Each structure stands twice: as C-alpha cells, then as structure tokens.
Amino acid sequence: MxxxxxxxxxxxxRRDDDQDEEYDRTAQRMEQxxxxxxxxxxxxxxxxxxxxxxxxxxxxxxxxxxxxxxHPEHLETQARGRRDWYERYELRVARVERTASFDA
Amino acid sequence: MxxxxxxxxxxxxRRDDDQDEEYDRTAQRMEQxxxxxxxxxxxxxxxxxxxxxxxxxxxxxxxxxxxxxxHPEHLETQARGRRDWYERYELRVARVERTASFDA
Numbered sequence: 199m200x201x202x203x204x205x206x207x208x209x210x211x212r213r214d215d216d217q218d219e220e221y222d223r224t225a226q227r228m229e230q231x232x233x234x235x236x237x238x239x240x241x242x243x244x245x246x247x248x249x250x251x252x253x254x255x256x257x258x259x260x261x262x263x264x265x266x267x268x269h270p271e272h273l274e275t276q277a278r279g280r281r282d283w284y285e286r287y288e289l290r291v292a293r294v295e296r297t298a299s300f301d302a
Numbered sequence: 303m304x305x306x307x308x309x310x311x312x313x314x315x316r317r318d319d320d321q322d323e324e325y326d327r328t329a330q331r332m333e334q335x336x337x338x339x340x341x342x343x344x345x346x347x348x349x350x351x352x353x354x355x356x357x358x359x360x361x362x363x364x365x366x367x368x369x370x371x372x373h374p375e376h377l378e379t380q381a382r383g384r385r386d387w388y389e390r391y392e393l394r395v396a397r398v399e400r401t402a403s404f405d406a
Contacts, residue, residue: 205396207309207358209346213406242313244350252348252356254311286405292309292396301390302317 199239201294204257210287212249221283228275235269237262249285256294263291303343305398308361314391316353325387332379339373341366353389360398367395 212221225243232238237258245251257263266272279287316325329347336342341362349355361367370376383391 201394205309205311205394207311207396207398209358242356244348244354244356246348246350250348252346252358254313254356254358280404280406284404284406287403289402290305290309290398291400292311292398294311294394294396296395298393299391300384300388302384302388 199256201297203239203294204260204263205292205294206255206257206263207290207292208253208255208287210251210253211285212245212251212283213285214249218283224275224278228272231269231271232266235262235266237265260291303360305401307343307398308364308367309396309398310359310361310367311394311396312357312359312391314355314357315389316349316355316387317389318353322387328379328382332376335373335375336370339366339370341369364395 229241229243232241232255239256239258241253241255243251243253255266257266333345333347336345336359343360343362345357345359347355347357359370361370
C-alpha cells in the first residue's frame with residue numbers, strides 16, 4: 199500500500215513469559231476481529247522469550263483506528279490485558295509517510 | 303517524549319535463525335552509533351526464533367533520520383545487510399501523532 203496510511207505501534211511487556219493458551223487464543227481472536235474492521239490494512243507481531251513484544255497494525259485512516267479501538271469485544275480485551283497480562287505497554291499512533299523495501 | 307516525533311519501523315526476516323555473532327555485534331554497534339546522532343530519541347527491538355524481527359527507532363525530526371540513514375558506517379552496514387543477512391525487509395518512516403501508555 200502506498201503512503202500515507204497509519205500505523206499503531208504497540209510495544210509491550212508481558213508479566214511473565216509462560217505459555218498462556220488463553221492469551222494466545224485471545225490474540226488470534228483480536229487479529230481476526232481487526233481484519234473485519236473497514237480500513238484494516240495488515241498486522242505484524244513478534245515476541246521474544248523474555249515476554250517483550252512489538253505489534254504494529256496498519257490502517258487506512260484514523261477513523262479506522264478509532265473504530266477498532268472502540269470495538270466492544272476489543273474494549274473488553276484491552277481491560278483484560280491491563281488487569282491480567284501486561285506489565286507495561288506503550289501505544290503510538292503514527293502516520294506513515296515513506297516506505298522502502300528489500301527482497302532478496 | 304511528547305508527540306509529534308518520528309518513528310522508523312523496520313520489519314525484517316533474517317535469512318536463517320542461526321546464532322550469528324557478527325550480526326549481533328554489528329547490531330549493537332549500530333545502536334551505539336545511532337545514539338550519537340543528534341535528534342536520536344530511543345530504540346526498541348525484538349526478534350523471535352524464526353528470525354523475524356521488528357525494530358522501531360524514534361527521532362526528533364526527519365533531519366535526524368536523514369543524518370542516521372546517511373551515516374557512512376551505517377550505509378556500509380545497510381549494504382552488508384542486503385548482501386548477507388536479510389531475506390526481506392520493510393522500512394516505514396512515520397510521524398507519531400498520539401501516544402498512550404500503561405504501567406502496572
């Protein structure tokens with residue numbers, strides 16, 4: 199997709215790095231729900247063994263981000279994340295202005 | 303730091319997920335060099351066992367990003383990365399407009 203578009207950069211530290219099937223299942227469910235939001239572009243996510251993770255989701259517009267942020271099931275999950283799963287997180291909403299890529 | 307500021311989102315796939323001391327040493331060196339660039343704000347980086355990684359660096363201005371992009375030792379390392387280390391990557395320059403955070 200050509201810029202401009204939007205990115206939500208979510209950097210987070212899990213409270214423990216144990217396997218947690220419910221966390222993983224919920225993360226998959228959130229990704230599935232996000233895909234259904236008009237204006238969704240894509241998502242990339244990675245977590246290391248220490249429980250530190252970065253997820254970046256991409257959106258066509260700020261309205262699409264607002265629709266996702268306020269999705270009822272997503273709101274419930276956000277509260278669950280603060281209660282049970284995350285030690286800390288930072289969320290940054292950014293407008294993508296330029297891109298470059300490489301493919302060997 | 304209060305927005306607006308800038309983020310460079312670098313998502314990448316290593317060619318293999320083997321331990322590679324030279325890669326790790328070079329990544330540390332690049333982070334050290336980046337810190338010396340005026341306008342550097344911070345960096346967050348994570349890679350999983352499959353060799354997929356996301357690094358987000360933060361900058362005060364587009365000029366700071368340009369200075370880092372064109373740093374001679376960094377230019378050499380970029381070429382090395384395309385030749386030896388990366389299967390593919392995407393680089394996105396984005397302007398951070400809003401932030402939120404949580405700390406348990």
